[in-house]
Amino acid sequence: MSAYWISTYREITDEAKVAAYAELAGPALRAAGGTFVARGLPEQTYEAGEVTRTVVIVFDSVDAARAAHDSAAYQEALAALDGGAVRDMRVVPGVA
Numbered sequence: 001m002s003a004y005w006i007s008t009y010r011e012i013t014d015e016a017k018v019a020a021y022a023e024l025a026g027p028a029l030r031a032a033g034g035t036f037v038a039r040g041l042p043e044q045t046y047e048a049g050e051v052t053r054t055v056v057i058v059f060d061s062v063d064a065a066r067a068a069h070d071s072a073a074y075q076e077a078l079a080a081l082d083g084g085a086v087r088d089m090r091v092v093p094g095v096a
Contacts, residue, residue, distance in 0.1 A: 002094035003062040005034065005069075009053040010086045017084025024077035032068030034059050058094075065091040 012018055026036070038056040045051060059065040068074055069091075 001061060001096060003059045003065045004037075004092045004094060005029075005055075005057040005059060005065050005089070006092060007055040007087055007089045008050075010088065012053070012085045014084035017081055021077050021081035021084065024080055025074060028071060028073035028077055029057055029068050031073065032059075032071055033064050034068055059091075062091055062093050 009018075030036075034057040036055070036057050038054065041051060041053055057065075059068065
């Protein structure tokens with residue numbers, strides 16, 4: 001069953017660190033089988049109305065998403081981020 005990696009950026013504190021992270025994270029996550037399906041600021045918000053950058057990546061499974069997160073290549077990307085953003089990341093299983 002597919003899984004969705006969802007990251008929301010509550011605050012960006014260092015644009016250069018976020019750019020360095022993105023340069024490494026994109027290739028690392030694609031190499032691990034991830035496909036980016038959404039990335040950017042919302043076009044419309046409801047309820048809480050938070051205008052937060054959001055990234056959604058689909059993987060073949062929760063295990064594949066976990067392996068991507070734990071990979072050496074992605075860990076290198078996280079090291080480059082180094083506090084450059086306050087964000088939330090989660091992996092959610094898809095529905096059958």
